[in-house]
Amino acid sequence: MSIKNFRVAIIGGGPTGSALALMLARACKMPEQIALIQADALTNYGFDPNKDPRVLAINHGSKVLLESLDAWSTQSVAIEHIHVSQKGYFGRTVIDRDDFKVAQLGCVVAYAGLHAALSEAVQASGVEILRGQAGQVLAHDANGADISVGADTIRAQVVIQADGIAQADKTRDYTQAAIIAYARASHPKKGWAFERFTNEGPLAVLPHPLAPDQQAVVWCCSPERAYALKQMSCGDFSTALTDMFGARLGFLRVEAPVSVFPLTLNVKQKLVDGRCAVIGNAAQTMHPVAGQGLNLGLRDAAVLARHLTAWLCEATTSPDGGLKQFEQDRLIDRNLTVRMTDTMSRFFATKNPLPHHIAGLGLFALDTLPALRMPLARHLLQGLRL
Numbered sequence: 001m002s003i004k005n006f007r008v009a010i011i012g013g014g015p016t017g018s019a020l021a022l023m024l025a026r027a028c029k030m031p032e033q034i035a036l037i038q039a040d041a042l043t044n045y046g047f048d049p050n051k052d053p054r055v056l057a058i059n060h061g062s063k064v065l066l067e068s069l070d071a072w073s074t075q076s077v078a079i080e081h082i083h084v085s086q087k088g089y090f091g092r093t094v095i096d097r098d099d100f101k102v103a104q105l106g107c108v109v110a111y112a113g114l115h116a117a118l119s120e121a122v123q124a125s126g127v128e129i130l131r132g133q134a135g136q137v138l139a140h141d142a143n144g145a146d147i148s149v150g151a152d153t154i155r156a157q158v159v160i161q162a163d164g165i166a167q168a169d170k171t172r173d174y175t176q177a178a179i180i181a182y183a184r185a186s187h188p189k190k191g192w193a194f195e196r197f198t199n200e201g202p203l204a205v206l207p208h209p210l211a212p213d214q215q216a217v218v219w220c221c222s223p224e225r226a227y228a229l230k231q232m233s234c235g236d237f238s239t240a241l242t243d244m245f246g247a248r249l250g251f252l253r254v255e256a257p258v259s260v261f262p263l264t265l266n267v268k269q270k271l272v273d274g275r276c277a278v279i280g281n282a283a284q285t286m287h288p289v290a291g292q293g294l295n296l297g298l299r300d301a302a303v304l305a306r307h308l309t310a311w312l313c314e315a316t317t318s319p320d321g322g323l324k325q326f327e328q329d330r331l332i333d334r335n336l337t338v339r340m341t342d343t344m345s346r347f348f349a350t351k352n353p354l355p356h357h358i359a360g361l362g363l364f365a366l367d368t369l370p371a372l373r374m375p376l377a378r379h380l381l382q383g384l385r386l
């Protein structure tokens, strides 16, 4: 039996794998030489927020990238102001769209909607989609790898792991879980996103992309507390949430507590092993504080696509130099973003009051000194540009 050959095979058709497939398809004249292996048997692109109710804050840089790929989710809502505070301590800061002279700081989309938009764009791109079966690298050598896809085997000169599962060298269990819920505010504020640090973990209240009169809540706390909240009646959950968040939006009436995600840090140090590379959550799974995971994953995909383009266009005969360059170029951005989210999630989640007072001063300084606020905000909003 002959084995089908591809130049590039991407294992995992989530947001980062799909975005990479689209970028590579644009770069080369023969998109059918790229395979995207997606375990989910999604066929009609009708997205199902009940299956994955996550909402994602997408920064300006990621939005521009996704729009350029014709893969922007139509159901999105703009973030115009970001309010950062900590419960029980002084200090808060507001990042405003006017600081950057832009119409919006970022957007909120539903994971399911964005995934559907990307899947549809890949379908139209000419990339070969192998759907409904998991892919696994069987063996790799200096010229590529053999990959099992269900009962079949394919061969690719370059394999990209984008399956969302980091085979990590560095791990941390945050002993936190994120509970996702939708809530209706008695005093809603259009375009405002809130990040509130509590000594249980960060609590984000965002505009909801699917319902203009609702908020999307991402509440990080101990796993025990998260499962207890999930079991509560909507009334009790609403009171607990409003107590924790404060009165900025009035009373937050929860519609339905939906899902609990356990939170861990998993970081793979080496991104490239021979002709195999990793991107997105397969390279680093982070704490959701400050909403950086997918934004970072999309930057992985964009840098990798840039470095494979010369080889795909046959200007160079080997992808090895491009893969090496990709690994080097991702070092600073990955380290910075992983460290920032890791530090933020642990620093505030301490019962010791001293760090909270220091953080209060920090927020106060950020609020009063735009020169301090701008670099942090720029990294959060646009990502590091190299």
Ligand SMILES: Cc1cc2nc3c(=O)[nH]c(=O)nc-3n(C[C@H](O)[C@H](O)[C@H](O)COP(=O)(O)OP(=O)(O)OC[C@H]3O[C@@H](n4cnc5c(N)ncnc54)[C@H](O)[C@@H]3O)c2cc1C
Pocket: 011, 012, 013, 014, 015, 016, 017, 037, 038, 039, 040, 054, 055, 056, 057, 058, 111, 133, 134, 135, 136, 162, 163, 164, 165, 178, 180, 218, 261, 279, 280, 281, 282, 288, 290, 291, 292, 293, 294, 295, 296, 297
């Ligand atoms: C509660 C929460 C809130 C978050 N909020 C934000 C936010 O506000 N902003 C942000 O930027 N990020 C956020 N994130 C992170 C973001 O969800 C991830 O970074 C992003 O989904 C990673 O995309 P990915 O494509 O790398 O992986 P995934 O989304 O995990 O997709 C991987 C895909 O690969 C498929 N797959 C798995 N194994 C195989 C296999 N063997 N073969 C083929 N296919 C396979 C899976 O079915 C899946 O479709 C949040 C995460 C959580 C948990």
